[in-house]
Amino acid sequence: MGGVRVLVPPGDDMALVELAGRRVLCAADQVIEHRHWDAGTPLELVARKALARNVSDIAAMAGVPSCALATAAFAADAREADAEAIAEGFRRAGREFRCPVVGGDVGMHAAAGAPLVISVSVLAEPGPSGRVVTRAGAHPGDLLCVTGRLGNAWGAAGTGRHLSFVPRTAEALELVRILGDRLHAMIDISDGLAVDARHLAQSSGCSVEVDAAALPCAQGAAWQSALGAGEDYELAFACEGMPPAEACGTPVTVVGRFIDRQPPWVTAIVDGTRLDAGNLGWEHGLPERAP
C-alpha cells in the first residue's frame, strides 16, 4: 500500500500524479534571503512572491490552484513581527490566487542573522478541459508566443514587478480553451525567456529562433533584458498557427519560431544577425543579475 502513479515526472513545471484515483498537479519552490529579494523588501511581499512563483508554475501547466503548504526558517533573532508579516502575506496572497496555505511549519535557525528561507508547495487540479500542458510537445514550425511584457522585472527594493505580478492562471486556461490541440507546449518565464525557451526546445527536441525586434519589452527594458533578465512570470508557449491577440485582456505576442533541432538550442535574431541566446538567462542573484 502507498506510493503514487507519476504521470508527468520531475523536470516539468509541476509533477502530475494520480492520487486517490484523480490527477493532481504538485510542485515546490523556495525563496532565499539575499537572493530572491533585496534587503528592505517588506516580508509580506516576500511571502506573496513565494506563493505567486508557485502559482505561476500552475499556470504553466494550465492547472487550477487548490492549496499550498509553506515552511519558513527564521534567523534566531527574527522578530515576532517578521513571522506575522509573512503569515499575513500568505493569507492575502492565498485569497488573491484562490490558493490558501493550509499547513506548514515555522522553524528557527540556530544562529542570529541566518538567511530566511521560505519554501512553498502547491497542489492544483487540471482545468475544465482536463488538458495538462507540459514543456514537451513543440514541433518545428510552431510559433513561440509570450503573454504580457518582458524585462526590467526586478526594480528597486519593494517595487519590482517580481513582487506584484499576477500569475497567468486565467490566461493559461483561456489559451487552452481557444487553441485546443494547437497549444503544443508551455512554460512560465522565471529564468528569462532565453533560458525558458531553451527548456521548451530541449524538452521538445527542437531548436527555437527568437526575433529580438518582436519582443514585447516592458517600459524601459531593452531586448537584452526582455530576453535574459528573468522574473517576468509570463507564459511562453508553442502554438501551431497564429495565437489570439490577447487572452483575458493580456496581450499575446509572437516572438519566434521553433525549427528542426540544430545547435544552438536558442538563437536570437538581432538586426539580421543570429546570436546564440541559450546562455543569456540569469540565475537569481548571481553577479550578472539585471539591475
Next chain:
Amino acid sequence: MGGVRVLVPPGDDMALVELAGRRVLCAADQVIEHRHWDAGTPLELVARKALARNVSDIAAMAGVPSCALATAAFAADAREADAEAIAEGFRRAGREFRCPVVGGDVGMHAAAGAPLVISVSVLAEPGPSGRVVTRAGAHPGDLLCVTGRLGNAWGAAGTGRHLSFVPRTAEALELVRILGDRLHAMIDISDGLAVDARHLAQSSGCSVEVDAAALPCAQGAAWQSALGAGEDYELAFACEGMPPAEACGTPVTVVGRFIDRQPPWVTAIVDGTRLDAGNLGWEHGLPERAP
C-alpha cells in the same frame, strides 16, 4: 474557480482537504542545519530524516503515504556531492516509505557557509477504513498509550535513532483496524511525550496524567528523557479501554490517563508525587536539549 475545501485545518499533524472530490492529507516540515542534525551527520541520513518526519505525520493521522516534494537551500560553497547525497537519501527513503519525492527545487544561498535548509511536503490518502485520526477526540477516562520505546533518540552524530527510525504508518493503520471507534485521538511524538500529550489534551479539551514508572524507556534512557527528550517519532494515542499489547510487532504501552480539564494540562506522577510536566518537552537544538 480554484480553492479547496479544508476539512481539517492547520493545527493538527496534517491538513485534510477535498481535492478533485477526494480527501487528501497534506503537510510540510523542514530540517535546519545546526538544529536538526549534528555536524558530521551524513547528508543522506539528513534527507532520510527530513522525509521520515513528514511520513511520521502521516502515521499520526492514520494515512497512507502517496508522494513528497522537497526543496533544499544550499550554502554558496556547497559541493556537488552534498546535493547528490541528499538526492540519494531521498531516493532510498522514498522507496523505503513508499513515498517518492516527485518534484522540488534546489537553490543556493548567496553566502558561503549559510545553513542548509531542507523542506519537505507530503501527500497522503486516508487508509482503507476511510478513518482519519486527529488530535482532538480524547475523552476523560481514555488511556494514553504509546508505541515503541522512548528517550535517548539523539545519540552521537550520525548514530541516533532520530536518523534511523521507521515511521509508524503500518502500526497506525493496524490500531485503526483493531480499535475502530475506540481510538479517539493520535499524534506522533516529535517534541517529547510531555509536549505532544499536551497537544492531544489541549485539542481535546482534557488534561492528562502520565505515570513515569510506566514509560517504556529506550536503553539507557531515564523517565525524564522518555517524557521530555523528543525525536522519538512514536505514536501517542487516546484509547477507550485497553489497547492491544502490540501493533505490527511494535509494543504498545499504557502510560497514562486522560482526566477532566483542570490545570496543568499534563501531570507526571513520579513516586506518588504529581509534577507539572507540560514544559518538560524540548525545542529542537535549544541549549536544554538532551545529550
